Amino acid sequence: MKLWTIVIALALLCAPSLSQDGYTNQLVSVIDEVGSVVTVPLCPEKIVCLTPAASEVISALGDSDRLVALTQDCTMPPALQKKESIGEAGREADVERILELDPALVIAKTGSLFPEEYEVQLTNYGIPVIRYRVLHMDTLMPMIEDLGLILNRQEEAQEMRDRVGGYYDIVLKRTVGIPEDGKPSVYFMSMGHFDWTASSASTGHERIIEAGGNNIAKDLEGKVPHVDMEWVIEQNPEVIVYSMPTSQYEGMTPSVEEMEQKREEIMSLPGFDQIDAVKTGKVYIVDINMASGLVEVVNMLYYAKWFHPDLFEDVDPRAVHEEIYEKYFDMEIERIHQVHPESTSYN
CATH class of the missing domain: 3.40.50.1980 (Nitrogenase molybdenum iron protein domain)
Structure with a gap:
């Protein structure tokens, strides 16, 4: 760090x-x-x-x-x-x-x-x-x-660091020993674009690596390289993560319906039916606001559980999300959904 x-x-x-x-x-x-x-x-x-x-x-x-x-x-x-x-x-x-x-x-x-x-x-x-x-x-x-x-507010800040950092440490400690051949290949769609991704110079790459994934775009030039869909098909990623910008949904956070519509659009792209991530249903939509602030650690937990469901079987990212909102904002998240699907079960 x-x-x-x-x-x-x-x-x-x-x-x-x-x-x-x-x-x-x-x-x-x-x-x-x-x-x-x-x-x-x-x-x-x-x-x-x-x-x-x-x-x-x-x-x-x-x-x-x-x-x-x-x-x-x-x-x-x-x-x-x-x-x-x-x-x-x-x-x-x-x-x-x-x-x-x-x-x-x-x-x-x-x-x-x-x-x-x-x-x-x-x-x-x-x-x-x-x-x-x-x-x-x-x-x-x-x-x-x-x-x-x-x-x-040093005391309150330290409590916050301990709470949020503790969940982050869970991810790092469990993924650090994963061999390269045990890491799923991941394609990240950046900022609402199917053809924008994240190289090794980006925080999107760091998130994938720390959660135990292998970023297929790590060697490309520029922080946010633009790629052809044919290239993505050739790379055949095992997981696809799409960052959904605020311009693509109506409310404070996206609805499940809005995220599912975008997910279906991605899975229906020409040739994407050949990609392992689409075949297995491992295509995920994430509200772009999950990439910053206190919920960034929830984002990390979702990534880790999506990439390694067995390793993180005991971790419930949704429960951590709820804990953070209730603890710091006195909010319930019953109607708030910022990732889709939340489950690692795709059937």
Whole structure:
């Protein structure tokens, strides 16, 4: 697991006046996902968040009241959708409105998902910006620690890390010794495209490997290579996983019917009836939102159970999903389905 996001816990006393929380105006410094050391106020009263995983963790830590505005992709828990919107996503963020809100902290995505000139505008105004995208467990865990420090919720953050990390460790410990010839070949359909996949430079690849699979596209160039369907047929993957974007479903999460329709569409592609994954029914649909935030560990458990049902016979990803939603968001998931089929039985 990467260690470059280790938190630097520096408490720096400033002016003696008390904040609304009763804290003297203290600062803490963290190293964000891009490796920047950023100093921010302890327990910032107003936060603007453009990173869904961060708003989710802030809510899970009990500090959603500090979130004054969000991008529209910050949808978990659903109560956040009542917050002021400052754009569809980071690229479309209304920087002028952010400046008007005068937050003590802005949390943004990495790279071009939040243009550098936006950050310059904010920092020139005295607003610190920390960046996280969080597409893998090795970036989720440091972010939880960072936010726990910033919000003075270290104990709650450690409990969250232990809970989520414990399930992640189950996957890693059980798959580490699987021989290469015991790993199923996997084709990952990225971001709602049948012909987009994931090379070894992508987090999609890491997820497949850690769950005990063999990514058929690992040697292709670029993070998200585009391939011909004929090539996929020739590779004859034993498992197909399709990442379903929010543009392909109507609600907060996809319905079983929407996912089954997409699954049938994939299995009916010309020539796909020759592929082992289709013959055995091992074609899975995953809500793209499962690839980030606290439910990323649930995603990992599903992958592991799909790839190695016997090895993970005692693991119930749905139960873990329910545990996380109930523990951190006081939500039931009876009507929430973000993968299909959930079972490893295909008949």
